[in-house]
């Protein structure tokens with residue numbers, strides 16, 4: 001018997017970082033996924049491995065520890081946190097494969113966490129639904145990162161384009177929003193846990209300056225919600241540019257991200273901004289009628305990822 005699960009990456013359109021302080025955010029699932037398979041091990045060892053990410057770990061479930069046979073511990077921490085919450089001591093082999101660039105602001109950690117938990121629940125025949133899964137995945141991200149909003153794990157679980165409000169209710173957008181975005185990413189990775197902590201200490205050191213910025217980011221997201229409902233691309237673009245400026249204020253911008261953001265605008269994007277935690281990672285550019293030009297402009301020095309929004313969230317099953 002095998003348990004199989006997959007979950008999508010996400011793109012944050014508005015509200016990264018400010019969402020950690022309870023401000024609203026808008027994000028959508030995209031058609032790049034993380035896939036997890038869990039099956040019984042035929043020796044007494046439990047192994048977690050990924051060919052894509054080039055790691056292999058032997059689990060010591062009784063001591064909640066592990067031996068790293070190959071690769072970097074990074075993303076493994078999310079998988080282990082999920083395992084220790086659900087798994088017993090029975091030996092298994094878990095394989096992860098992922099189409100999502102890691103540490104690039106596209107929610108690789110959330111997708112891996114959601115897919116791992118869903119596969120574990122299937123493997124152990126534990127009842128779950130999207131609400132409980134999104135909650136549990138958020139707990140895992142929070143445990144690993146210290147601080148995390150529920151946004152990434154919600155989007156990865158439910159799929160679609162969603163608005164997370166100030167009181168943490170989340171609403172799917174009822175419009176068919178197919179705005180043409182180009183994603184650019186650098187080879188320099190960000191680390192969400194570190195970026196969130198850096199923003200928090202900047203905020204603590206300069207609260208009277210940074211607190212109003214965070215509130216303004218929330219207000220901006222609410223304007224953006226209206227603009228999306230009206231499919232008003234030029235307003236969305238204008239708000240993306242302002243949002244990028246605020247993220248720069250929070251200190252999560254980098255030379256590479258700036259380079260991509262301005263290259264995109266020069267090539268005809270009507271809005272461009274960091275997406276995700278920053279410190280490396282990705283930008284998104286809204287470029288109606290100019291996608292090819294913008295992709296070419298970014299690709300001169302960085303990488304382009306072709307993505308589309310998807311309604312498909314987590315998916316899981318058991319195969320005999």
Ligand SMILES: Nc1ncnc2c1ncn2[C@@H]1O[C@H](COP(=O)(O)OP(=O)(O)OP(=O)(O)O)[C@@H](O)[C@H]1O
Nearest residue numbers: 074075102103104105106107108109191192276277
């Ligand atoms: N090559 C790698 N192999 C394994 N883990 C990695 C590798 N590169 C980065 N990591 C780890 O992967 C994790 C990525 O999660 P993180 O939340 O930082 O990024 P993300 O989810 O892709 O972006 P965001 O949270 O901004 O959407 C980090 O813990 C990082 O240490």
Ligand SMILES: C[C@@](O)(CCO)CC(=O)[O-]
Nearest residue numbers: 016017148149151276277
């Ligand atoms: C930076 C952040 O807002 C988004 C990371 O994709 C962190 C979080 O919401 O947990």
Ligand SMILES: [Mg+2]
Nearest residue numbers: 107109110192
């Ligand atoms: Mg993450």
